Amino acid sequence: MGLKEIAGELGLSLTTVSRALNGYPEVGIETRRRVLSAAERLNYRPNAVARRLATGRANAVGVVSPLSRRTLESPIVMDFLTGVSEKLAEDGLNLVFTQVQEGHEREGCESLIASGTVDGLILFSPLLEDERTASLAELDFPIVAHGRPLHGISVPSLSIDNYEAFRQAAGHLLARGHRRIGLLNGDERQSYAMDRLEGVKAALADAGEGELVLAAAGEMSFERGRDAVAQMLDRQGVGAVSKEVSGAEAPPTALLCSSILLALGAGRALRERGLEIPRDVSIIAHDDQVAALPPILAWPALTTTTSSIRAAGRRVAELLDARIRGEIAADHSEVWKADLVERESVRVLGR
Template structure:
């Protein structure tokens, strides 16, 4: 079936069908789904050469990752990639995944843009002053960022409200009587880790508190680093009574360390972790079930794909800036602080309740873009 026959079958113009297949945002979502469903039903595949001539596009979007980080074994990155690939496949475009040496990364972006081989990029794990953003902006290349930075340029991004999520999680622990709380966080050069620590400290400061010495630890978010960090904290005579972890993988290490030290999660130490909804590591299957701040990363990948298609079609990047709110899921890994006479509760506060978008503590404190 060719384009003319597909358009006749649907009762639509060839222009509408072509624009739907190529991801133009002026096509209604219901029409786009109708066209995509029919294309799959009749195994329609547009001629790549004809598409490039008609649209002036390469028909490819790309995500580059540094070789030394080996993100292909990072389950968070893999889930993001799965959502992105799902969405891009629906547009009949191609997703290119490219490893790059760190000293050649910007050169590789320039080469791909100047050669016209890529229509747009997804940037993951942005640093606070990420050099990719001004470089791609100067090249005029469409891109979207998974996360936010302090770069003072308008750019499209999708992020979660990391600061608010960890402020709420910390406030919950404080309301349960915990004041000695540890934070196991990610790389401090990355925006999400900065925001999570900011939320953690803000919730403590609201009660006139600060983290105990040595309670904030930054490391790669793996089970092993979670184990080593938690073990070092929990084997001390004065150990923290609660731990906040920036990933379920870190929490898995915390559980293992507690078990090895003869401590019970939820009784001797409370644990909350951020959950990206990794399909093979479900927080509810932990023993005991793990309390989390929840935001599925696969959904984020899918949404980033949609935003990139819009960006390629010319949508202003300032109209493509989204911050998602995390759910706070209470489970048995969290309990009131135990005193000599059993559990006791600390003071309650409005800080533990969900904050609205008007609350300045949950707003984006970076420079306006």
């Protein structure tokens, strides 16, 4: 069931059979018909490995994602991957998935590249924001990043406008009378989290009033959301929230959360202390539109800044495809706007 068998069967050369199968124009119409039907009949499947070696094209792309940090965000990674693989499947490309220990991203990429098993690489968010992996951009290999690259790296990238999304979200709260705002952010060494922090600050500056009374950064897990809020409340006194004690030491009346999971954790800490959303504390969270974690998981349903991570995955795969074909430049970058979707977790404060 190799090319050779077909050629033998038909009394043709390997060359002709190969060309007929690959749709080269110079093959006679009748010859092509015969080849195609023989291939069908013999259930011929080309050996991708041999083809790779001959053409130098792997027909596969790699996705590199750091292990430990990501695990807690697994639904997000998975939805991204689903988007990527949908698009790749349409184009007949394989997806080689590599999780690497944090800090070993560079090696992971290099060995994938050197092994010749991929034509291009997708970096999931934080990678390019790590100094150690910054040099990957100079590797002269097709790479597309999800996330805004730092350090002046020029890699094609797709990111969402985190700055604007969180500026708008904070503005939304300020317009509804909130003055003490908290931010439960992701790891602020990563651009998306940095941008969100800056966005919140910008909104406060624009408004000329209000302050950021809690700014926690780190892992975006349920536990951390709960712990951060619990700590704050226990330190400042639970009563402070509902009684709206003023002053710098008073807890926030509203929380911006970088993920649904973080918001769920925050909600738990509040509820454990008898506080209610949005009566006592309002919440806006960022929603990657992960099927497994809808904003209605929270009670009440969360107001969110929304952007589909799955659609982003699709688009990143498209961009990588284009990049491999040399159709887009190394500094191509796309920025998607996130939508503010109002639900039930924000209260208008009386004056």
